Amino acid sequence: MTRYILYRLLQAVIATLGVLTIVFVVMRLAGDPTLLLAPDNASREQIEALRVALGFDRPLHVQYFAYVGDLLRLNLGESVVQRAPAIDILMLRLPYTVSLALAALTVAIGIGVPVGVIMAVRPDHWLARLLGALTLAGQSMPTFLSGILMIMVFAVTLGWLPSSGADSASGIVMPAIALGALSMATFARMARIAVLDELSKDYVRACRARGLSIWTAVFRHVLRNAALPLVSVAALEIGNLLAGSIIVENVFAWPGVGQLALQAIQSRDFLLVQAIVLFISVTYVATSLAADLVYAWIDPRIVLARS
Amino acid sequence: MAAPVLSIHDLTLRIAGHAVVDRLSLEVGEREVVALVGESGCGKSLTALAAMRLLPPAVEAVSGGIAVGGQDVLRLSETRMRDLRGRQLSIIFQEPAASLDPLTTVGAQIAEAVMAHEAVGKAQALERARSMLNAVGIADADRRLRQYPFELSGGMCQRVMIAIALICRPRLLIADEPTTALDVTIQAQILDLMKTLVVDRGASILLITHDMGVVADMADRVAVMYAGRIVETGPAARIFAAPAHPYSALLLASIPRLSRPSKTDLPAIEGAVPTAQDMPAGCRFSTRCPLVRDRCRREAPPLTPEGQGAVACWRTADVAAFSATLAPGMAP
Amino acid sequence: MIVALREGRAVLNRLPLAARIAALVLALFLLAALAAPWLSPLDPARQTLLARLRPPGFTTAAGVTYWLGTDDLGRDLYARLLHGARLSIAIAVLSVVLSCVVGTAVGMAAAWFRGVTEIVLMRLVDIMMSIPAILLAVLSVAVLGPGLLNLVIVLGLTRWPRYARVAYGQTLQSATLPYVKAAELAGVRAPRLLLRHILPNIAGPLLVVVTAEFGLMILFEAGLSFLGLGIQPPDPSWGSILSVGRNYLERAWWMTAFPGACLFMLVLSVNVLGDALRDHLDPRAQGR
Numbered sequence: 001m002t003r004y005i006l007y008r009l010l011q012a013v014i015a016t017l018g019v020l021t022i023v024f025v026v027m028r029l030a031g032d033p034t035l036l037l038a039p040d041n042a043s044r045e046q047i048e049a050l051r052v053a054l055g056f057d058r059p060l061h062v063q064y065f066a067y068v069g070d071l072l073r074l075n076l077g078e079s080v081v082q083r084a085p086a087i088d089i090l091m092l093r094l095p096y097t098v099s100l101a102l103a104a105l106t107v108a109i110g111i112g113v114p115v116g117v118i119m120a121v122r123p124d125h126w127l128a129r130l131l132g133a134l135t136l137a138g139q140s141m142p143t144f145l146s147g148i149l150m151i152m153v154f155a156v157t158l159g160w161l162p163s164s165g166a167d168s169a170s171g172i173v174m175p176a177i178a179l180g181a182l183s184m185a186t187f188a189r190m191a192r193i194a195v196l197d198e199l200s201k202d203y204v205r206a207c208r209a210r211g212l213s214i215w216t217a218v219f220r221h222v223l224r225n226a227a228l229p230l231v232s233v234a235a236l237e238i239g240n241l242l243a244g245s246i247i248v249e250n251v252f253a254w255p256g257v258g259q260l261a262l263q264a265i266q267s268r269d270f271l272l273v274q275a276i277v278l279f280i281s282v283t284y285v286a287t288s289l290a291a292d293l294v295y296a297w298i299d300p301r302i303v304l305a306r307s
Numbered sequence: 308m309a310a311p312v313l314s315i316h317d318l319t320l321r322i323a324g325h326a327v328v329d330r331l332s333l334e335v336g337e338r339e340v341v342a343l344v345g346e347s348g349c350g351k352s353l354t355a356l357a358a359m360r361l362l363p364p365a366v367e368a369v370s371g372g373i374a375v376g377g378q379d380v381l382r383l384s385e386t387r388m389r390d391l392r393g394r395q396l397s398i399i400f401q402e403p404a405a406s407l408d409p410l411t412t413v414g415a416q417i418a419e420a421v422m423a424h425e426a427v428g429k430a431q432a433l434e435r436a437r438s439m440l441n442a443v444g445i446a447d448a449d450r451r452l453r454q455y456p457f458e459l460s461g462g463m464c465q466r467v468m469i470a471i472a473l474i475c476r477p478r479l480l481i482a483d484e485p486t487t488a489l490d491v492t493i494q495a496q497i498l499d500l501m502k503t504l505v506v507d508r509g510a511s512i513l514l515i516t517h518d519m520g521v522v523a524d525m526a527d528r529v530a531v532m533y534a535g536r537i538v539e540t541g542p543a544a545r546i547f548a549a550p551a552h553p554y555s556a557l558l559l560a561s562i563p564r565l566s567r568p569s570k571t572d573l574p575a576i577e578g579a580v581p582t583a584q585d586m587p588a589g590c591r592f593s594t595r596c597p598l599v600r601d602r603c604r605r606e607a608p609p610l611t612p613e614g615q616g617a618v619a620c621w622r623t624a625d626v627a628a629f630s631a632t633l634a635p636g637m638a639p
Numbered sequence: 640m641i642v643a644l645r646e647g648r649a650v651l652n653r654l655p656l657a658a659r660i661a662a663l664v665l666a667l668f669l670l671a672a673l674a675a676p677w678l679s680p681l682d683p684a685r686q687t688l689l690a691r692l693r694p695p696g697f698t699t700a701a702g703v704t705y706w707l708g709t710d711d712l713g714r715d716l717y718a719r720l721l722h723g724a725r726l727s728i729a730i731a732v733l734s735v736v737l738s739c740v741v742g743t744a745v746g747m748a749a750a751w752f753r754g755v756t757e758i759v760l761m762r763l764v765d766i767m768m769s770i771p772a773i774l775l776a777v778l779s780v781a782v783l784g785p786g787l788l789n790l791v792i793v794l795g796l797t798r799w800p801r802y803a804r805v806a807y808g809q810t811l812q813s814a815t816l817p818y819v820k821a822a823e824l825a826g827v828r829a830p831r832l833l834l835r836h837i838l839p840n841i842a843g844p845l846l847v848v849v850t851a852e853f854g855l856m857i858l859f860e861a862g863l864s865f866l867g868l869g870i871q872p873p874d875p876s877w878g879s880i881l882s883v884g885r886n887y888l889e890r891a892w893w894m895t896a897f898p899g900a901c902l903f904m905l906v907l908s909v910n911v912l913g914d915a916l917r918d919h920l921d922p923r924a925q926g927r
Contacts, residue, residue, distance in 0.1 A: 011765075014762065014766070015765065015766050015769045018762070018763070018765075018766030018767075018769065019766060019769055019770055022766065022767065022770065022775075023778065026775070026778055026779055026782055027778075027782060029779070029782055029783060030782050030783050030784070036782060136907070136910060136911065136914070137903075137907060139910055140854070140903055140906040140907035140909075140910050141902075141903055141906075142858045142861055142862055142865075142902060142906075143862075144861075144862060144865050144878075144881065145861075145881065145899050145902060145903065148881065148884070148885050148888070148895055148899070149895075149899065151885075151888060152888050152892070152895065156888050156889055201405065202400060202402055202405035202406045203405065203406055203407055203408045203409075205361060205400070205406070206400065206406035206407070206468070206471075207408070207419075208361055208392065209359060209361060209392055209393065209397065209398050209472075210392065210393040210397075210419065210420045210423055210471060211389050211390065211391075211392040211393035211394060211420070211423040211424055212389070212419070212423055213385075213389055220411075220419075221408040221410075221411060224408075224410050224411075225408070225409070225410055239771055240771055242771070243771030243772075243773045243774050244771075244773065246773060246774070246777060246866070247773075247862050247865065247866065250865075250866060251885070261777065262866060265777070265781045265868070266867070270781065270782070273777075273778060273781055274778070277770075277774045277775070277777075277778045280771065280774055281769065281770045281771070281774060284769060284770070284771060285769050288769070
C-alpha cells in the first residue's frame with residue numbers, strides 16, 4: 001500500500017513538473033514574452049526596462065529554474081495590469097468558481113448516475129431509451145449554447161431566474177446546470193457500464209434467489225460495488241469542470257476565475273493568465289491523485305488486507 | 308401419496324431458436340434427494356434456473372409447466388415469485404464466494420434473507436443468522452457474522468450460502484454443482500450437511516451434478532440428462548446396478564474404481580455433444596451411441612416407464628449386456 | 640481510394656437507421672460548406688445598417704429576401720451561417736488531420752521502438768493529458784494570437800495525445816501478430832512495416848477517435864470564437880454569431896436559434912455516426 005502511495009505521488013510530481021514546463025514553453029512560443037506584456041505604445045527603452053524587470057533577459061535555463069523556484073514558493077508572479085500578486089487576485093475569485101464547480105458536480109452526479117443506473121437495469125424501458133437519447137443530445141450541445149438557451153427560456157421568457165451575476169443565490173442554478181450538463185453525460189455513461197458489469201455477477205443472481213427484487217439488490221449491493229470506479233471519474237471531472245468554467249462564467253457573468261482569465265486575456269495580462277492556467281492544471285493533477293488514494297483507501301479488501 | 312414438492316412438466320427452453328431443454332419432465336417428492344446428472348452444457352443448470360424463474364435474458368422462449376407446492380411457477384407474477392424465492396424454494400450455486408456481495412458482511416447478507424420474508428427486526432434476524440451459522444457447522448459464529456466474504460474459505464462460503472438458503476425453511480433446495488469448486492476433502496462434509504439440514508427436517512433436494520460419485524453418496528432417485536432431454540430416471544440403486552440407457556451405462560463406467568482391473572482403459576464416450584444447429588432429428592445421443600440403429604437416427608424414443616423409473620431408448624433391452632462389456636470383472 | 644469508398648459504403652449499409660440519417664445530415668453540412676459561395680446569393684460581409692436585426696423572411700422593398708433574418712450589422716444570417724460552416728469545418732478537419740498524424744506517429748513510435756523512446760513519449764502523453772485541453776488552447780491562442788492557421792495549430796497540438804494513446808495500445812497488440820513478425824523477420828524495415836502492415840490494422844480504432852474528435856473540434860472552435868479567441872470578425876463563425884446574439888436575446892431570437900441549431904445538429908450527427916461506427920468496429924470499447 002505504501003509503495004502504491006509513493007509511486008502515485010511520484011507520478012503526480014512528474015505530471016506537475018511537466019505541466020509547469022509546458023506552460024513555460026507555450027508562453028515563449030511567440031518569441032520574447034516581453035512583447036506580449038508591454039503596452040502597444042511602449043518605447044524601446046520601456047520594453048527593455050520591462051524585460052529586465054521581469055527577468056526575460058536571462059538565459060532560458062536560468063529563467064526556467066527561477067520560474068520553478070517561484071512556483072514552489074507559491075509565488076505566481078505579479079499582474080502587470082492590476083499591479084498586485086497574481087495569487088491574491090486568484091484567491092479573491094476562487095470561492096466563486098469552486099462553489100460553481102461543486103454545484104455543477106452535484107448536478108452532474110445527481111442526474112447522471114441515476115440516469116446511468118436506469119439505463120443499465122431496464123435498458124428496454126421507454127424511459128431508458130429517452131434518457132439515452134437526451135444524454136447523447138447533451139453531449140452534442142456546447143456549454144455556452146445550453147447556457148444561452150436556458151437564459152432565453154428561464155430568464156428572458158419566464159423570468160424565474162436571474163440572467164447573470166452572483167447577486168442572488170438563485171444565480172448559481174443555471175450556470176451549475178450548464179456546466180454540469182457535459183459531465184452529466186460522462187457520469188451516465190460510466191454509471192451504466194459499472195452497473196451493467198455488476199449485474200452480470202453471481203452475487204446479484206444470489207440476491208434475487210433470496211427473494212430480493214432487482215431494484216433492492218441494486219440499491220443495497222450493486223451501487224456500492226459500482227461506486228468505486230465512479231470516484232476516479234468524479235476527480236477527473238472536477239478538473240474538466242474547472243476548465244469549463246471559463247466559458248460558463250463568461251456566459252453568465254459569474255465573477256469567478258474563468259471570467260478573470262478572459263478579462264486577463266483581453267487586457268493582455270499574460271502573467272495573470274499563466275498563473276490561472278498553472279493553478280487549474282495543478283489542481284487537476286492534485287484531484288486526480290486524491291481520487292486514486294481515496295479509492296485505494298475505501299475498498300475494504302485493500303484496507304483489511306493491510307491489517 | 309403426497310403431492311410432489313417440485314413437478315416439471317414438458318419444459319422447453321429456447322435459445323436462438325434451438326431447444327436447449329426439450330420437453331423435460333421431472334418430479335421431486337417429499338423428503339427425497341433427486342440427482343439430475345449430465346455433462347456440462349446439457350441444460351441442467353438452465354432447468355434449475357427455470358424453476359427459480361432466474362433465467363438469463365438469452366433464453367427467449369419458455370413453455371411447459373413447473374409446479375412448486377401446487378403453484379405454477381412459470382405463470383406467477385414477479386411479486387408472487389419473489390415471495391417463493393428463498394422461502395418455498397432456494398438455490399445454491401457452484402461458486403460460493405462469487406455469490407456473496409464482497410462489500411457487505413456475511414451476517415448482514417444472511418439476515419437479509421430472513422428480513423425479506425419475515426417481519427423481524429435487524430437484531431432478531433442477526434440472532435437467527437448466528438444460530439444458522441452454528442447449524443451449518445461454522446464455529447465462532449459471532450466473529451464470522453461481522454466478517455467479509457473474502458475472509459472466508461471456499462468451503463465456509465458454501466456453508467454460508469446453505470445457511471442463507473435454508474434459513475426460511477424452504478420445502479425444496481436446488482443445489483447446482485455445490486461441491487464442484489471445493490476441495491475433495493470438503494465435498495463430503497458439505498454433502499452430509501445438506502442431507503442433515505434438509506431431508507432430516509422434512510424438505511427435499513434437487514441435486515444437479517456431473518459427478519456420479521456425488522450421486523452415489525446422496526441421491527435417492529436419479530434422472531440422467533443428455534442434450535436437453537431426460538434419457539433415464541429411476542431409483543439410484545437400480546441405475547447404478549442396472550442402467551437401462553447406453554449413456555447412463557457409459558457414465559457409470561467412466562468412474563474410476565479401485566475394483567477395476569489395472570491397465571485397462573477407462574471407457575470414454577466418443578465424440579462430443581452436438582451443437583444446437585447440428586442436433587439430430589431422432590435420438591439426440593444417436594451420434595455417439597455404440598448401440599445405434601437407423602431407427603434411432605430417425606425417430607426420437609419416447610420416455611417410457613421402466614421398473615420404478617423411465618427410459619428413452621429403442622434398444623434398452625440390449626443395454627444390460629452392453630454394460631457388462633464395459634466393466635469386465637466388476638460385480639454389479 | 641476507390642476501394643476505401645466502396646468499403647465505406649458497405650459499412651454504411653450495415654449501420655442502424657439513426658446512423659445512416661446522421662451520415663446524411665453530415666454529408667449535407669459538408670456539401671453546404673464546400674458550396675457556400677454558390678449557395679448564398681447574398682454577401683455575408685455586406686452590411687446594410689438600415690436592415691439591422693430583421694426577422695427571418697424579411698423582404699426589402701428592392702425584393703431582397705433575408706431567409707433567416709439579419710444580424711446586428713444588417714448582414715444576411717443565412718449567408719453568414721453557410722460561410723461559418725465552411726470555416727468551422729475546415730478548421731476541424733485540418734486540426735483533426737494534424738493531431739491524428741502527430742499522435743499516431745508518436746504512439747506507433749513509442750510502441751514499436753520500446754525502451755527509452757517509449758517511456759519518454761508516453762510520459763509526455765500523460766503530462767499533456769493532465770492539462771485540460773481548453774486551458775491549453777486558451778493560453779496558446781492568447782500567446783500566438785488568433786487567426787485561422789494559429790487556430791488549427793493550437794487545436795491540433797492540444798489533442799494529439801488522444802490519438803497517441805490509442806495508436807500506442809493498438810500497435811502493441813498488432814506487433815505480436817504472426818504476419819507482422821514474419822515480415823519483420825523477412826527483413827522489412829521499420830517505416831515500411833509500420834506504414835504498410837501495422838497502420839491498416841489500427842485504422843479502425845483510430846477512426847473511432849477521429850469521429851469523436853471531429854465533433855469536439857467543432858465545439859472547441861465554436862467555444863473559442865464565442866470567447867473572441869477564435870475566428871475574428873468580420874469572418875463569420877457560428878460561435879461568434881452566438882456571442883453577439885447573446886446580447887440581443889429578447890430582440891433577435893434568430894441570431895441564437897439558427898447558429899445554435901446548426902451547431903447542435905452537426906455535432907449530434909457526428910456523435911451518432913461515431914457511436915455507430917464504434918459499435919461496429921470495436922464493440923468492446925463502449926463508453927470509453
